[in-house]
Amino acid sequence: MLDLAKIEAGRLTLDEKECDLHRLLDDLYAMFSLRTQNKGLHLLFEHADDLPQYVRTDEVKLRQVLINLLNNAVKFTSEGDVMLEVTNVPEVQEFPSREGGGVGSQSSIVTLHFSITDTGPGIAAEERDALFEAFTQTTTGRQEKEGTGLGLAISRQFVKLMGGDITLESEVGRGSMFTFDIRVQVVQQAQLARQDFRTRVIDVQPGQPRYRLLIVDNSPENRALLAQILAPGHFDLREASNGQEAIEIWEGWEPHLIWMDLRMPVLDGIEATRYIKSQPKGKQTVIIMLSASIVDGDRLRAIEAGCDEFLLKPFWHMEIFDLLAQHTGMHFVYADNHDKTSADKQPHKDAGIQTAAKTEIPPHLLAELEQATITTDMRKIMELIQEIRRYDAPFAERLKRYADNFEYPKILEHLQQIGS
Numbered sequence: 001m002l003d004l005a006k007i008e009a010g011r012l013t014l015d016e017k018e019c020d021l022h023r024l025l026d027d028l029y030a031m032f033s034l035r036t037q038n039k040g041l042h043l044l045f046e047h048a049d050d051l052p053q054y055v056r057t058d059e060v061k062l063r064q065v066l067i068n069l070l071n072n073a074v075k076f077t078s079e080g081d082v083m084l085e086v087t088n089v090p091e092v093q094e095f096p097s098r099e100g101g102g103v104g105s106q107s108s109i110v111t112l113h114f115s116i117t118d119t120g121p122g123i124a125a126e127e128r129d130a131l132f133e134a135f136t137q138t139t140t141g142r143q144e145k146e147g148t149g150l151g152l153a154i155s156r157q158f159v160k161l162m163g164g165d166i167t168l169e170s171e172v173g174r175g176s177m178f179t180f181d182i183r184v185q186v187v188q189q190a191q192l193a194r195q196d197f198r199t200r201v202i203d204v205q206p207g208q209p210r211y212r213l214l215i216v217d218n219s220p221e222n223r224a225l226l227a228q229i230l231a232p233g234h235f236d237l238r239e240a241s242n243g244q245e246a247i248e249i250w251e252g253w254e255p256h257l258i259w260m261d262l263r264m265p266v267l268d269g270i271e272a273t274r275y276i277k278s279q280p281k282g283k284q285t286v287i288i289m290l291s292a293s294i295v296d297g298d299r300l301r302a303i304e305a306g307c308d309e310f311l312l313k314p315f316w317h318m319e320i321f322d323l324l325a326q327h328t329g330m331h332f333v334y335a336d337n338h339d340k341t342s343a344d345k346q347p348h349k350d351a352g353i354q355t356a357a358k359t360e361i362p363p364h365l366l367a368e369l370e371q372a373t374i375t376t377d378m379r380k381i382m383e384l385i386q387e388i389r390r391y392d393a394p395f396a397e398r399l400k401r402y403a404d405n406f407e408y409p410k411i412l413e414h415l416q417q418i419g420s
Contacts, residue, residue: 034378042080052110055187152166215237216241243260247272361392
């Protein structure tokens, strides 16, 4: 509510920085893919071939708008598709020369066009005009008994702040399409303030302790996604669906680190954190607050309650492991270094993957992986791939790439080739 009040008072401003647009879209896809899979929906992300990768915009506000619109689409769609399309229209803008008053260099400006389409229940014409007003919900939204009716109001104001507006087309019984445009400046990769070419963590360096981590989130899909990201770390993991469960597990199990969602039923992350940190042994527990909300004051309330870090969803995988390294002192093995080392030692290893896997990997592991893949048991898939890594690291790495991208048919294809 404070964000909306700031916008309406003209006190909220843009915080434009260079960002990786492609990575933002990839993270959003990962964030919503589990939810759509569990609901039996098709999640489609499409973008123009010439969509710029590096742009200057307010990434936090853009991310919040896309999360709000995608979240509504997934929440209210029971069958069919949810699609995000991104296209761009190039422009050319002249800037004055720094050395005089004349025309200087040209900067590439593009208009990004976003559309979020679903095959949900649609929105009646009489409800559309008031839909973007604060605390307003559709009939379907009220039936779901979720949310405050603030998401669309804040999203529209954010888009207006970025120079555009959100429009809606909908037909009852057929679905809805929300669209908006924003103008961004294209930048070169070298201009990015933060560059990180590590692709992903594939293992932990030897000789390190095994840490206990607790994942707290009322969404089973979000818990499963974070568990999948953490799989290469060989952690002892437990889960809780609300703050009260988290406290009960913490008291008996004493995890080293807790990933705590902010908004949950029964007891939210703020209150759970405040209780844990008020106990003598709680001061030794690292708590990292996770939230998709950028409502003004949430970060401050979380820090005041005692949490050690505040991380916005969707998060990049490397942000998770950077925080783990910072707070536990762990050291990880990264795919880029691992792949380079493997290639230096054995340039033609790929050609022998099937033979090596067939002769070295225990058959029961391959059979269990095939069954887990057929039933899309993501956690079991990642655990078995880690086991296979002990026998054939390059083959396991290939399987993990498929699992990370939810390309389960390719996993089955490889397993069938080994068995033939």
